[in-house]
Amino acid sequence: MLQRAVEDLSSVSTEMGRDALTELCNMMANGFVDEWAALFDTTIDTGSPVPVQDPERTLVARILKQYGVGLFIRSRLRIPRHDVNAAIYVFPGKAEFLDKLSGVGLEVID
Numbered sequence: 001m002l003q004r005a006v007e008d009l010s011s012v013s014t015e016m017g018r019d020a021l022t023e024l025c026n027m028m029a030n031g032f033v034d035e036w037a038a039l040f041d042t043t044i045d046t047g048s049p050v051p052v053q054d055p056e057r058t059l060v061a062r063i064l065k066q067y068g069v070g071l072f073i074r075s076r077l078r079i080p081r082h083d084v085n086a087a088i089y090v091f092p093g094k095a096e097f098l099d100k101l102s103g104v105g106l107e108v109i110d
Contacts, residue, residue: 025049033046039104
């Protein structure tokens with residue numbers, strides 16, 4: 001993504017790289033959430049992603065304590081050529097998500 005926007009990647013700051021990764025994660029998360037919304041035939045509101053550097057266990061404990069919902073979905077993004085290795089988490093903030101999820105039949109699984 002940055003290579004198409006900037007000819008000399010050595011001029012890219014850490015902040016610019018972080019912003020580009022945050023935007024990429026935003027696109028991935030929205031695509032993921034859009035598929036769930038289509039499955040449930042509803043809209044799902046999302047906020048902007050927030051980059052966090054935190055050990056997984058601490059991050060999960062903090063978010064679950066805040067929302068009180070015992071579900072998270074983890075995905076990995078790896079681009080070895082550019083030394084990118086990221087984890088993407090989705091934390092449903094409402095029990096309604098769990099109710100809808102329990103209504104999904106096994107036939108939707110490929």
